[in-house]
Amino acid sequence: MSNGSPYDAMFSGIIGRDYDMLQRMSPLSAEMSKIVGQAVKLYAEKAGRPLSVVELGGGTGITTLAILSSSDDIVVTSIDSEPTMQNQARENLKQWVDKGRLFFKLDDAYNALTTLPDNSTDVLATAYTVHNFEHSYRERVIEQIFRVLKPGGQFINGDRYGLDDIFEHTRNVQEEVSGFFDVLIAENKPDLLEQWIIHLINDESENHVMREGVSIKQLEEAGFADIALNHRMRVNALVTAVKPI
Numbered sequence: 001m002s003n004g005s006p007y008d009a010m011f012s013g014i015i016g017r018d019y020d021m022l023q024r025m026s027p028l029s030a031e032m033s034k035i036v037g038q039a040v041k042l043y044a045e046k047a048g049r050p051l052s053v054v055e056l057g058g059g060t061g062i063t064t065l066a067i068l069s070s071s072d073d074i075v076v077t078s079i080d081s082e083p084t085m086q087n088q089a090r091e092n093l094k095q096w097v098d099k100g101r102l103f104f105k106l107d108d109a110y111n112a113l114t115t116l117p118d119n120s121t122d123v124l125a126t127a128y129t130v131h132n133f134e135h136s137y138r139e140r141v142i143e144q145i146f147r148v149l150k151p152g153g154q155f156i157n158g159d160r161y162g163l164d165d166i167f168e169h170t171r172n173v174q175e176e177v178s179g180f181f182d183v184l185i186a187e188n189k190p191d192l193l194e195q196w197i198i199h200l201i202n203d204e205s206e207n208h209v210m211r212e213g214v215s216i217k218q219l220e221e222a223g224f225a226d227i228a229l230n231h232r233m234r235v236n237a238l239v240t241a242v243k244p245i
């Protein structure tokens with residue numbers, strides 16, 4: 001992400017316009033948004049007070065809705081750099097905007113985070129966004145997330161976390177590709193199939209792939225504590241981490 005490659009901004013094109021299809025190609029990714037919502041709910045129940053949540057890569061609003069539904073007492077700021085995606089979320093989640101519970105920011109994740117004050121956010125929740133980032137950009141985003149979280153605040157990320165066992169990981173990715181063909185050939189969507197395969201190659205490339213072990217170490221180095229990886233479902237997992245008090 002963010003090195004100017006034409007394939008990085010693919011959510012602006014056919015993938016963005018036909019993003020709902022992903023739920024059929026990859027039901028586990030839709031499940032992960034619910035898991036992120038449950039993690040926010042758990043945090044909200046323990047906190048027992050109104051919470052501010054920042055979401056990175058809100059996309060069409062699947063994860064945003066899960067977060068908003070987790071508690072009546074949270075206000076979400078959802079950041080995304082792609083109008084094609086965010087405009088769908090604006091349409092889908094209008095009622096939450098009208099209630100003053102949802103704000104949108106059309107901006108690059110890193111830029112948007114740098115505008116937020118230190119220690120200002122209770123929860124940074126996100127799904128399937130951070131894995132799109134190139135390594136050095138991801139590192140800078142993680143540092144910003146740590147800075148903007150309040151002490152005791154939590155980072156919650158449901159995402160592609162590559163298995164440290166490369167053989168097992170490759171088998172999972174091969175099955176994923178096979179699933180893309182099953183669904184998109186049956187739907188007669190060869191253009192979308194092509195774009196998802198190109199996207200997957202980007203995700204799995206050496207300068208993007210987000211492996212479990214490296215990611216946990218990166219969070220430790222940024223200062224996070226209570227780092228946990230749960231809900232492993234093939235290449236998907238939920239990672240949570242707390243900014244120490």
Ligand SMILES: C[S@@+](CC[C@H](N)C(=O)[O-])C[C@H]1O[C@@H](n2cnc3c(N)ncnc32)[C@H](O)[C@@H]1O
Nearest residue numbers: 011057059063080081082085108109127128129
């Ligand atoms: C795969 S979608 C995830 C959407 C939703 N969270 C879900 O789980 O379905 C990733 C989103 O992250 C956004 N995104 C990717 N890189 C970004 C960046 N550097 N800054 C802001 N948004 C970004 C994309 O535009 C896209 O909408």
